[in-house]
Amino acid sequence: MQNPLLESFSTPYQSAPFTEIKEDHFLPAFQELIKVSEMEIDEIVGNQEEPTFKNVIEALAFSGEKLEVVSGIxxxxxxxxxxxxxxxxxxxxxxxxxxxxxxxxxxxPLFEKIKKVFDEKEKYNLNEEQKMLLNETYKGFVRSGALLDDSDKEKFKNISIELSKKSLQFGQNVLAETNNYFKHITDEKELAGIPDAILEQYKEEAKERNLEGFVVTLQYPSFLPLMTYAENRELRKKLALANGKKSFQNNEFDNQNLIKEIISLKQEKAKLLGYENYADYVLEERMAKSPVQVKSFLNELLEKAKPYAEKEVDELKKLAKEDGIEEMESYDHTFYAERLRKQKFDIDDEELKPFFQLEKVQDAVFGLAKTLFGLEFKETTKVQKYHDEVKTYEIFEDGKFKALLYADYFPRKGKRAGAWMTSFKSQSIKNGENNRPHISVVCNFSKPTSDTPSLLTFQEVTTLFHEFGHALHGVLADTTYPNLSGTSVKWDFVELPSQFLENYCYEPEFLKTFAKHYQTGEVLPDEKIQKISDSKNFMEGYQTLRQIGFGLLDISYHSDSEKVGDVKTFEVEETKATNLYPSNPETMMSTSFSHIFQGGYSAGYYSYKWAEVLDADAFQYFKENGIFNPEIAAKYKVLLSSGGTKDPMELYKNFRGSEPKVESLLKRAFG
Structure with a gap:
């Protein structure tokens, strides 16, 4: 059988030949490419010449390229x-x-060669990036068990295999639970308070299922509007319970035991390598160096943010009391927060949505990339796509091809929830040729209907900017080695570019350039723009507490795993300092906490808040000198294009002139 995955891609920019790929191509491709990659390793090991940086470290960095591409696809x-x-x-x-x-x-034998080059590094005239590659390669081997005896190496390998299986299963269970639930409603009165555009969306969903009336799902663009606008408290409760019960229902998709198995395996892995716990193992490679430092950072923020959060929730409770609600629950929060936001700022997401047509928001983000970094975007139809809804763009700088961008914006049954940036091909320089990256931005925005384009809530606008910030990190990459390129940086540094870009959404002079009514072209009025800007920190205390809760829960799972008996009890205990509403015995967050049990945020969820300190401090620098300041943008571009070639703190100080200050975040959040 001819297999396109095993051939050279004869597509534009050697992009993925999606229309030629069949599912049964994958397994044989992986099997064959693993063999090819093993042969490349054998070649490095079998080389009889003296081990050098070039024939060991560099050769290893460029091995398995095709396997990497197929894995990405x-x-x-x-x-x-x-x-x-x-x-x-x-x-x-x-x-x-x-x-x-x-x-x-x-x-x-491979590690012995690496160790020889590492021990003799002074005799090589290595530049900064080469030194980083050598250090990271050596450290990576040690952290993957290279110094273990044969018996422990076998244990380490088996643990890693089990972890990969169980993490995948965790994510598949969450996806199944998300897809399996829907609420069918035939009486429109039950949906009182929900805007017409959302009702239209619910009708379309019902039609797709051959049902009359309306269908609400647990997909974010369906679930969130209901929680925000539905006056029917019982309906809000039902949906919140369904969402909170995901993989916590003692059925085939239950994740409680999987959580215990995953953290136990991680702990075992860390112990084998001589670490006290898995968090110690992870944090050795982060800007925050230990669980103690992470907890100290989160608790310092908790102490400062909690009084603001309590005050915010008290305001909501007063509103709820006016409706006769004596005991406010978590499923009331979004509804009353939206009501309070309307009262304080006269902002209604549904009223704003017509001013945020997806295509116009995307144009704005493209325009910002041009202003700051000189990038040009051109839609192309010559690149193959994995779904008709995906759009593809060529990106140019000074007329030269810079990157390929895939934009995939709408929910589908086979698509996990949330938003993310990823890559199909990373950037590197080999044999004098700069191989440019293929980047993908994936979101779950409301689909256009027969008579309305896709219109975004303001939160979705910031989501697109967030993911595009990650994309720019990949697009601007300019390093020699693929494993130091783009977003291949310390995990608690990776959110800086994404969170930094969100700041522009709140700047009136920038908002005016794209917040235009999709039918009339009217610019969003100045007072509304000002209110968006003023509302930036609305419920900031509550949101901060929520993020701190996730961060504390994550670090506790990975530093105190022996305390985990009943998963629900553990979650309640570890998050009680951040919870401002009663805990519901029927729901649990951990069983769908994919970031840490499926994704790469284990012992690293704190990095969202850590990166907020970085992004607040970085944007403050722009604010003081002009948000489009070309000199500062040029320095920031160097930070983005450098990837993981330098220590992140050094990169940051080169850009900013000093270390980031937590006060920048506190000032932005609480004034």
């Missing part, structure tokens, strides 16, 4: 366009890749 599809067959293949492929990775990291 497959796992991106598993997130954005999955089905039962792809999920089944993922369960077969993940252990193969983990085993292959373990084979490399525990290859003693």
């Amino acid at each position: 497959f796992f991106n599809l598993n997130s954005a366009e999955t089905n039962d067959e792809i999920q089944k293949i993922a369960q077969e492929v993940s252990p193969l890749l983990t085993e292959f990775s373990a084979k490399i990291s525990q290859n003693l």
Whole structure:
């Protein structure tokens, strides 16, 4: 069988040949490319010449390129366009890749060569990036068990394989629970308070299921508007319970035991390598160096933010009391927060949505990238796509091709919830040629209907800017080695570019350039723009507490795993200082906490708040000198294009002239 994944891509920019790829191409491609990559490693090991930086470290950095590309294609599809067959293949492929990775990291002759180059590094005239690559390569091997004896190496490999399987299963369970639930409503009166545009969306969903009336799902663009606008408290409660019960229903998709198995395996892995716990293992490679430092950082923010959060919730409780609600619950929060926001700022998301047509918001983000970094975007139809809804763009700088961008914006059955940036091909420089990256931005915005384009809530506007900030990190990458390129940075540094870009959404002079009514072209009135800007910190205390709660729960799972008995009890205990509403025994957040049990945020969820300190401090620098200041933009571009070639604190200080100050965040958040 001819397999396009095993051939050179003869597509524009060697982009993924999606229309030629069939599901049954994947497993044989992985099996063959693992063999090819193993041969490349054997070649490095078998080289009889004296080990050098070039024939060991550099050769290793560029090995397995094709395997990396195929992995990118497959796992991106598993997130954005999955089905039962792809999920089944993922369960077969993940252990193969983990085993292959373990084979490399525990290859003693290879490690001996790496160690020799590392020990003799002074004799090589290495530049900064080469030094970083050498250090990261050596450290990566040690952290993957290279110094373990044979018995422990085998244990380490088996633990890693089990972890990859269980993490995948966790995500598949959450996706199944999200897709399995829907609420069918035939009486429109039950949906009182919900705007017409959302009702239209619910009608379309019902039609797709061959049902009369309306259908609400747990997909974010369906679930959130109901929680925000539905006057029917019982309906809000039902949806909140359904959402909060995901993978916490003692059924085939229950994740409680999986959580315990995952954290236990992680703890075992860390102990094998000589660490006290998994958080110690992870944080050694982060800007925050220990669980103690993370907890101290989060608790300092908690102490400052909690009085503001309590005050905010007290205001909501007064509003709820006017409706006869004596005991406000968490499922009331979004509804009354929206009511208070309207009262304080006269802002209604549904009233604002016509001013935020998706295409115009995307144009604005493209325009901002041009102003700050000189990038030009041109839609192209010559690149193959994995779904008709995906749009593709060529990106140019000074007339030269810079990157390829895939934009995938609407929910589908085979697409996981949320928003993310990823890449199909990373940037690197090899044999004098700068191989440019292929970047993807994936979101879940409301689909256009027969008579209305896709219109975004303001929160969705900031989501697009957030993911595009990540995309710019990939697009601007300009490093030699793929494993130091783009977003390949310390995990608590990776959110700086994304959160930084969100700041522009609140700047009146910038908002005016794109917040225009999709029918009339009228610019969003000045007073509304001012109110958006003024409302930036609305419920900031509550949101901060919520993020701190997630961060504390995450760090506790990975530093105090022996305390986890009943998962629900553990969650309640670890988050009680941040909870301002009664805990519901029927719901749990942990069982759908994909960031830490499926994604890469284990012992790293705190990095969202950590990065907020960085982004507040960085944007303050722009604010003081002009938000489009070309000199500062040029310095920031250097930070983005440098990827992981330098220590992040050094990169930040080169840009800003000093270390970030937590006061910048507190000033922005609470004045």
